[in-house]
Structures are given as C-alpha cells and as structure tokens.
Amino acid sequence: MPLLLLDLDNTLLDRAGPFRAWAGRFLDGVGAPRTDLDWLLSIDADGLTDRWDVADAIRDRYALRIPSIDLVEELHEGVVANTRLDPLVACALRIADGAGWVPVVVTNGSVRVEDAKIRRTGLDRYVADWVISEEAGVSKPNPRIFALAAQRSRLPLRGAWVVGDSPEADIGGAAAVGLPSVWLHRGRTWTDGRFAPTRTVDTLIAALSVVLGG
Structure with missing residues (x-):
C-alpha cells in the first residue's frame, strides 16, 4: 500500500479564499477601504509570512491599540471558520x-x-x-x-x-x-x-x- x-x-x-474573506471583513470592521485588500494579501504572502509579523504590520498601518496576540487569534479563527x-x-x-x-x-x-x-x-x-x-x-x-x-x-x-x-x-x-x-x-x-x-x-x-x- x-x-x-x-x-x-x-x-x-483552500486557504487563499478563506483568508481573503477574513481580510475583507476585517477591513470593513476597522473602517479601511477595500482597496487595502491588495496590501493585506501582499503582507500575508499566501500564508508564508509569520502570523505575528502580519499582526504587527496591521497594527502599525491602522494604529490599532489591540494586542498583536488578539489579532493573531482573530486571523486564525477567521481563516479556520471559513475553510471548507x-x-x-x-x-x-x-x-x-x-x-x-x-x-x-x-x-x-x-x-x-x-x-x-x-x-x-x-x-x-x-x-x-x-x-x-x-x-x-x-x-x-x-x-x-x-x-x-x-x-x-x-x-x-x-x-x-x-x-x-x-x-x-x-x-x-x-x-x-x-x-x-x-x-x-x-x-x-x-x-x-x-x-x-x-x-x-x-x-x-x-x-x-x-x-x-x-
């Protein structure tokens, strides 16, 4: 065998689709333009970028006060929840x-x-x-x-x-x-x-x- x-x-x-779906909802939630989706996809690099680095980049770009760990958790849960x-x-x-x-x-x-x-x-x-x-x-x-x-x-x-x-x-x-x-x-x-x-x-x-x- x-x-x-x-x-x-x-x-x-599929990971690309679930990440894109999460990213779209995230941008809506922070009031960012949907044109930022390309930036998020670039930062993510098809999942090759470390999650903590993605979280830090997001915090810096949108001046968010939430801890990076919370963003990492949100990203993980968002991708998993949308995976079929x-x-x-x-x-x-x-x-x-x-x-x-x-x-x-x-x-x-x-x-x-x-x-x-x-x-x-x-x-x-x-x-x-x-x-x-x-x-x-x-x-x-x-x-x-x-x-x-x-x-x-x-x-x-x-x-x-x-x-x-x-x-x-x-x-x-x-x-x-x-x-x-x-x-x-x-x-x-x-x-x-x-x-x-x-x-x-x-x-x-x-x-x-x-x-x-x-």
Whole structure:
C-alpha cells in the first residue's frame, strides 16, 4: 500500500479564499477601504509570512491599540471558520483509498490551527493520519518530516508520491527525499532550476488522477 503524502493549505483545503474573506471583513470592521485588500494579501504572502509579523504590520498601518496576540487569534479563527472541504476532494480521496493508496497530510504550521482545519472540515475522515511541523519538530522541505509520516503510517517511503503547491516545501522536499511529485501550479510558472516536479497540474483532482494512473 503506497503512501500519498499531501500538503494541506491550497492543496487539500483552500486557504487563499478563506483568508481573503477574513481580510475583507476585517477591513470593513476597522473602517479601511477595500482597496487595502491588495496590501493585506501582499503582507500575508499566501500564508508564508509569520502570523505575528502580519499582526504587527496591521497594527502599525491602522494604529490599532489591540494586542498583536488578539489579532493573531482573530486571523486564525477567521481563516479556520471559513475553510471548507470540497466534496470533490473528499470523493477523490475516497477513490485513492479504494485504489490502495494511503493518504497522509504533511503540513507546516501550528498544531492548533492545522489540526482545527483538518477536524472541523471533516478532512480527518478521508486521510489515514497527519503530520504537523510544530509537533514533529521539523518542517518541509526537510526529508525527516516525510520519513516521520512514513514511520507513523508504518509504511515505506518507497513508492510514495508527494502532492502540493509549494515549490520549495513540497516539490523541493520530494526531490530531497527522492520521491516523485505533483505540483499544483495555481496559475504560476515553474522557475526553480534546482529541481522540478514530476508532473504539473492545476487541481488536486488532476493530481490524484496522475498518481493513480502512474
């Protein structure tokens, strides 16, 4: 039974949409113009910017008196509350499971936030397990986090595939551990010359089709 190592944000679950929804409501709440949405999206950098740095930037821009920790909590809760599991993704995971693959989530982030997304959306019913960098003590692209996922699943890494949207964390991680990978391009062009995905697709459904057909 081969492993299917799957990224979480913007792979299994949309993060960009929920963050945009939270950002819009936040701007309305502080009386800021909706044109500031582009600034917020830029600061967030698709989730790559540390949450505390995002909170500090927001406090400075709007001269807010609330503590940064409250903004971090609001951001986390707002994104989680707006996150939904696409029924088509759930169906595809069921098909992959039925075909003998073992889906395991491998994600960077905090246990509190990532675990909440997985459980509240019901994704936990469609994957065998999940490994979160904060708990694991190691982050993608370090090969150790993929090895830990295999160890927890009691399955070999050999024969596994990695699927994700991050060139560095997911595809770079797959290359480092010697596994084939599928990159969700999300409208982007591959530019990294150090390594490359085995296949490039636009959706998770297409990615799972590649793996099952490979």
